[in-house]
Amino acid sequence: MAGKTLYDKLWDAHVVRVEDDGTALLYIDRHLVHEVTSPQAFEGLRLAGRDIWRKESIVAVPDHNVPTTTADRGNGTAGISDPIAKIQIETLNDNCDEFKLNEFHMDDIRQGIVHVIGPEQGATLPGMTVVCGDSHTSTHGAFGALAHGIGTSEVEHVMATNCLIQKKMKNMLISVDGKVGAGVTAKDIVLAIIGEIGTAGGTGYAIEFAGEAIQDLSMEGRMTVCNMAIEGGARAGMIAVDDTTIEYVKGRPYAPSDETWEKAVAAWQDLKSDSDAEFDAEIHIDAATIQPQVTWGTSPEMVLAIDANVPDPADESDPVKSKGIADALVYMGLEAGQPINEIKIDKAFIGSCTNSRIEDMREAAAIAKGNKVADNVKLAMVVPGSGLVKKQAEEEGLDQIFIDAGFEWREPGCSMCLAMNADRLEPQERCASTSNRNFEGRQGQAGRTHLLSPAMAAAAAIHGHFIDVRSIDVRTEGEA
Amino acid sequence: MEKFIVHKGVVAPLDRSNVDTDAIIPKQYLKSISRTGFGPTLFDDWRYVKAGEPGMDHSKREKRDDFVLNQPAYKNSSILLARENFGCGSSREHAVWALEDFGFRAVIAPSYADIFFNNSFKNGLLPIVLKEQEVDDLFKAVAENEGYELTVDLENQKVITPDNKEYTFDVDEFRKYCLLNGLDDIGLTLQHADEIRDYETRRQEQAPWLFA
Numbered sequence: 001m002a003g004k005t006l007y008d009k010l011w012d013a014h015v016v017r018v019e020d021d022g023t024a025l026l027y028i029d030r031h032l033v034h035e036v037t038s039p040q041a042f043e044g045l046r047l048a049g050r051d052i053w054r055k056e057s058i059v060a061v062p063d064h065n066v067p068t069t070t071a072d073r074g075n076g077t078a079g080i081s082d083p084i085a086k087i088q089i090e091t092l093n094d095n096c097d098e099f100k101l102n103e104f105h106m107d108d109i110r111q112g113i114v115h116v117i118g119p120e121q122g123a124t125l126p127g128m129t130v131v132c133g134d135s136h137t138s139t140h141g142a143f144g145a146l147a148h149g150i151g152t153s154e155v156e157h158v159m160a161t162n163c164l165i166q167k168k169m170k171n172m173l174i175s176v177d178g179k180v181g182a183g184v185t186a187k188d189i190v191l192a193i194i195g196e197i198g199t200a201g202g203t204g205y206a207i208e209f210a211g212e213a214i215q216d217l218s219m220e221g222r223m224t225v226c227n228m229a230i231e232g233g234a235r236a237g238m239i240a241v242d243d244t245t246i247e248y249v250k251g252r253p254y255a256p257s258d259e260t261w262e263k264a265v266a267a268w269q270d271l272k273s274d275s276d277a278e279f280d281a282e283i284h285i286d287a288a289t290i291q292p293q294v295t296w297g298t299s300p301e302m303v304l305a306i307d308a309n310v311p312d313p314a315d316e317s318d319p320v321k322s323k324g325i326a327d328a329l330v331y332m333g334l335e336a337g338q339p340i341n342e343i344k345i346d347k348a349f350i351g352s353c354t355n356s357r358i359e360d361m362r363e364a365a366a367i368a369k370g371n372k373v374a375d376n377v378k379l380a381m382v383v384p385g386s387g388l389v390k391k392q393a394e395e396e397g398l399d400q401i402f403i404d405a406g407f408e409w410r411e412p413g414c415s416m417c418l419a420m421n422a423d424r425l426e427p428q429e430r431c432a433s434t435s436n437r438n439f440e441g442r443q444g445q446a447g448r449t450h451l452l453s454p455a456m457a458a459a460a461a462i463h464g465h466f467i468d469v470r471s472i473d474v475r476t477e478g479e480a
Numbered sequence: 481m482e483k484f485i486v487h488k489g490v491v492a493p494l495d496r497s498n499v500d501t502d503a504i505i506p507k508q509y510l511k512s513i514s515r516t517g518f519g520p521t522l523f524d525d526w527r528y529v530k531a532g533e534p535g536m537d538h539s540k541r542e543k544r545d546d547f548v549l550n551q552p553a554y555k556n557s558s559i560l561l562a563r564e565n566f567g568c569g570s571s572r573e574h575a576v577w578a579l580e581d582f583g584f585r586a587v588i589a590p591s592y593a594d595i596f597f598n599n600s601f602k603n604g605l606l607p608i609v610l611k612e613q614e615v616d617d618l619f620k621a622v623a624e625n626e627g628y629e630l631t632v633d634l635e636n637q638k639v640i641t642p643d644n645k646e647y648t649f650d651v652d653e654f655r656k657y658c659l660l661n662g663l664d665d666i667g668l669t670l671q672h673a674d675e676i677r678d679y680e681t682r683r684q685e686q687a688p689w690l691f692a
């Protein structure tokens with residue numbers, strides 16, 4: 001019999017019971033909760049007179065709606081100027097009080113984007129099942145965990161039972177073989193993967209990312225890759241546990257310590273696919289071929305290398321695809337054949353659960369250092385992923401580098417990733433964004449989003465248009 | 481949850497692939513803390529000329545006449561016909577609530593994004609997968625016949641056209657059972673509360689750090 005994949009192992013360890021048709025009750029170890037997808041779930045519990053099954057499994061935090069300007073962040077929720085956002089955050093606070101749940105409030109230094117703070121606190125551990133009412137929960141798979149987004153009905157279900165009703169997904173292996181070139185980051189790797197498999201390529205699968213280029217990544221980079229598994233259609237992305245994982249987890253507030261730590265580390269050694277495991281689908285990508293990536297359209301699969309030209313719908317023989325390209329070009333205000341590195345931007349956004357961790361801040365700061373944001377760029381903003389990331393960046397002087405270069409340095413939250421708060425694009429504005437979705441209207445109605453890495457976003461802000469980071473002389477080499 | 485047994489209704493054609501949840505319900509409406517009231521803002525950016533905000537009187541907003549749901553023939557449609565990868569993007573269940581609040585009971589498409597697919601069943605919205613060719617045929621039939629209606633028979637897993645042509649579809653047994661009976665998942669799961677507790681006890685011995 002073939003060995004088990006990492007996903008098989010995680011699945012097997014969490015099955016409480018299985019029906020004849022394969023529908024299983026899967027136990028959930030960690031449930032992350034935020035303000036947008038939880039109010040209706042709490043309401044459902046109240047209406048049915050149910051309590052939370054295991055309160056300690058929940059960590060709650062407001063992130064999607066929180067303002068990111070210092071002015072709006074004083075005074076707790078009283079400072080929030082948008083009355084509806086304020087109600088939603090207050091509702092989360094009230095619900096957590098009522099059900100006695102652990103919440104990091106808006107003014108707590110541990111507050112931040114739910115997918116940044118879970119790992120940061122050690123609330124995400126190898127071998128766990130992690131869910132959250134948010135599709136980018138796949139991020140946590142970077143720890144050798146089974147992590148995926150759920151809808152609000154499932155949020156309520158997990159609250160009431162600590163289980164999910166699930167059928168097993170299929171196994172897909174995506175191996176990025178060899179090493180990436182200089183200037184190519186985790187974001188470029190994952191964008192290139194999505195360009196290859198398409199936005200529905202992973203539908204029905206749990207993806208394991210492997211290969212030398214993945215193993216070489218830091219935990220921050222691995223989280224960036226797993227974060228975007230969902231953009232490739234896979235609810236869950238994951239990476240095997242190794243020393244990098246264990247090193248990251250060690251000493252974090254929710255992580256085990258002393259004897260339990262030793263025991264846990266021993267158990268975590270097995271969190272990898274067996275060498276004879278079989279996958280339902282396998283994709284190999286040569287790392288050396290991956291260039292810095294920029295999306296040009298309205299779906300993450302509409303992505304190209306920085307030195308490419310915007311595609312021409314006339315070159316596509318499939319009529320549905322050709323129309324898709326034509327529609328995207330109209331929406332994005334681009335011409336077929338236009339070189340990507342000549343596209344000018346209006347705004348730059350460095351942040352989101354994809355790229356707002358300390359390493360992302362450093363990567364962008366290295367490009368910004370000693371430079372100035374171009375005149376045609378109306379706003380360049382950096383939004384750290386958590387209060388702790390912000391603090392660390394400030395200790396390293398990164399905030400000052402950004403401010404000197406003309407970037408705004410903000411308070412942590414989702415911000416312009418989905419523009420639920422005041423941070424958004426005006427119609428037709430073009431943004432270089434380190435977030436994960438370039439859908440129509442995602443960053444503001446009729447706004448135009450181009451996804452790229454933090455270094456590439458910073459470079460676009462400085463030059464006013466997209467530019468290959470590898471062609472820039474980075475003055476900070478060797479520092480920070 | 482409302483039961484789903486047989487449903488007959490007008491089909492609205494939405495001829496786009498990769499319709500994402502941001503398009504189904506834009507984020508400004510996610511600030512609501514309720515499950516209802518999303519119908520008027522379903523497909524908001526496509527339906528109205530200007531961006532809307534929660535709390536507006538949506539009936540007073542200027543509509544885009546060319547958008548399908550604004551056309552009189554589709555005002556009361558209850559079956560949505562769409563292309564591949566419908567519902568991709570975020571996990572927001574608001575997308576399903578918005579479709580239901582508008583009056584949709586079923587969606588027909590060649591494929592769906594996983595989370596959307598799952599959320600639909602939890603709310604009594606039936607996502608039907610038909611073959612690409614069959615979906616194509618239905619788009620043609622809708623274009624040629626005003627007020628085109630289909631009957632969805634969940635028990636027999638069939639979509640039936642006005643001229644009695646039948647398309648069969650697959651549906652997971654468990655999900656079908658829940659829909660036919662309007663059953664609440666949580667109640668079902670809690671019948672196994674003892675097994676969950678046994679699992680927790682076992683697991684806590686092996687991996688105590690998961691319960692700290």
Ligand code: SF4
Nearest residue numbers: 136352353414417418
């Ligand atoms: S940063 Fe963006 S993608 Fe991530 S959780 Fe927030 S809104 Fe979702």
